[in-house]
Amino acid sequence: MFKIFTLALVATTLLGCSNGEISMQDRSAQPCGDKPNCVSTQDSREEFTLAPFTLTENASLDDIEKAALSLGRAKTGDKEQDYLRIEYTSRVFRFVDDLELRIDGNTLIVRSESRTGHSDFGVNRKRADALREALKQAGLI
Structure with missing residues (x-):
């Protein structure tokens, strides 16, 4: 029994660590795949779609980044002119989720x-x- 527990603990630790920093391509404009672990403003399917985010005139990528990082357990993964990727890490298993944000006009x-x-x-x-x-709350949308 102890061997099984130890093996499970080691596997979980290694799996959690494998989700760390990797090079990612910009997928912000792509719809989600078929797995129920994604949501997007660019996907029209009910289970994946998000309502549009309309920005105010004073919204900047730096301000959006501050708001996104305020959600906790987050760090900036990539930041370019109008693109931002924030990495969120789960508390227990250290799984990583990517929040991709792109400013397109006032959207x-x-x-x-x-x-x-x-x-x-x-x-x-x-x-x-x-x-x-x-x-x-930040007056950005």
């Missing part, structure tokens, strides 16, 4: 997806909703 494209696993139990949708609230 914020939002895509949040888990890197591993099939289902996220609604975590990415909750994160997108929390981001919407943080952006409203």
Whole structure:
């Protein structure tokens, strides 16, 4: 029994560590795949879609980054002129989710997806909703 527990603990630790920093391509404009671990403003399917985020005139990528980082357990993964990727790490198993944000005119494209696993139990949708609230509180949408 102890061997099984030890093996499970080692596997979980290694799996959690494998989700660390990796090079990612910009997928902000792509719809989600077929796994229920993603939400996007660019996807029209009911289970994956997010309502549009319309930015105010004074919204900047730096301000959006501050709001996204305020959601906790987050760090900036990539930041370019109008693109931002924030990495969120789960507390227990250290799974990583990517929140991709792109400013397109007065619209914020939002895509949040888990890197591993099939289902996220609604975590990415909750994160997108929390981001919407943080952006409203900051006067950015």
